[in-house]
Amino acid sequence: MKKRLAITLMIGGSLFIKAQVGINTSAPEAILHVDGQKNTVPSTSTSYYDDVVITSSGNMGVGTKLPKTRLDLRSDEHLNALGIGGTSQTASAAKAGAMRYNSGTQDMSYSNGSSWVALAHKAPNDFVDAENSSTQNFTSGTQATVINWTKKTDVNGSFNSGTGVFVASKTGVYIVSFTFSLASGTIADDSRYETLIQTNSTSTATNKVFKCVGSYPGTNSLSNRVAGSCSGIFNLNQGDNITVSLNQALGTAKTLDAAGSLTSLSIFGL
Template sequence: MIIVIVGGMHCFFSPAIAQTGIGTSNPQGILHVDGARDNVATGIPTASQAANDVIINRTTGFLGLGVLQPKVKLDMRSAGLENALGLNTTTMSAAAAGAGAVRYDVINAPVGAKIEVSDGSVWSKAYIAPQKSVVVARKITSQSITQGSATNIGNWNVVRDMSNSFDATLGVFTAPRDGTYTFLLTYNFNGVVINDGSRVESQFYNTTTSTVLASVYKTFGQSMTGTPDDANATRSTQAGGSSTVTLTLSSGTKVVTRLWHNLISSGAVTLRVTSSSTDPTNPDDGFNNLTIIEH
């Protein structure tokens, strides 16, 4: 074993296994640089100790940055948090750079910073598809809808919200980006004696501009007029329906679903919800739901 000290830099050479250590007397590869000189003298360095190291695997020749056992030719998936890869612009043609080359470009059209990949002929913008919004929610708490006044539907139970775009308490969806979104609302009220020729209107309301973006309505009639066999009493009706609208929204637009009705002359009608939210066989389960899908 030979120890060489040059200008304060400590190097370790072991001809028997042909490996070199810089800043460490315990190299783990054919070349091992311990940037912080914090590795253990014997044994395997910990992941945090190796996070500041550079190593060339003695068998494969793969280069690891903070990785003791690189799995690919350049592996920087270390325990540290500084695992970014820096790229700069280049004026090389795609053909000169060769297929598979990658650059960071802020000069050429389309305007704007971007990562580009060469296929050997042209530079093409690398596209990363965003996580599209998918919201699925259901009502499991009762809510009264006042006659003649649009009421925001809130206190939803969220089954899925893939982009964290839905405020379940307020019932407000915020568009994460410019795009097209489809809203599907199903609703059902508890039974009441309704006015003949009444209607229920589903509204999709922009809370920022205080405007109705779309509305769908359904009309209802009395289920049965008085006859001798029911003692001349009008029977109650469960008004319900579904509404589907597709909207083009700008990023940050906030939309809430609302219901308006004139089923009765005054007062409020409650939505039909389950009395046991954990029991899918409950006869009142699944009548009020909201689904939002980004295209």
């Protein structure tokens, strides 16, 4: 009896060693073969795009049944991105060779065993260039955000032209320049205007508002075009916003000049 049991165990053990496990497939082609959508056609390379295999050499293939490395993502459908997230681990805890994504600076870094080292690649800096020919109306004595811009350039899609809100795609220093021109009209005596560049940034290294003021003291009997400009430098965190506003106190409602090139906005991230 013991002899028969020993033979049975030997045969069972041999079968176990040589076994291949298939999930969603009755014909596994590796030690472990998972056919995600149960659609694999043997020997048809394009049908393995949703498969995962582990070979007898310990290699794992995602989208390929013939992995050449410990982890091989090279499938015929070419949707082979590798997702890497951030980590709060120290470089020494993660050990040398670990990698992480830095959402604030939008770059990758690797651990050398003692510190995180940024890779040479750098995400494009934000750059916005816009004009405004919307003839937006501004009530005298009321501050209003300038809206309905026409974008000429927006490298990272960070600027909402309709609302006039810019959102920093990464942490850094930003230079903002705003110019405006109002349609010709009467100007009240001793009147003025303010152009404002504002941010919601929590950075202690930047001002919340840059204001530039223009004034028309004394008696103003003529009809004139009012124009002005303002610039500012901001330290922004990723997700902080910038808006530009106008507060004119010229006596009557004013509209932006219809010539778009006379009202412009540029934002550049360093």
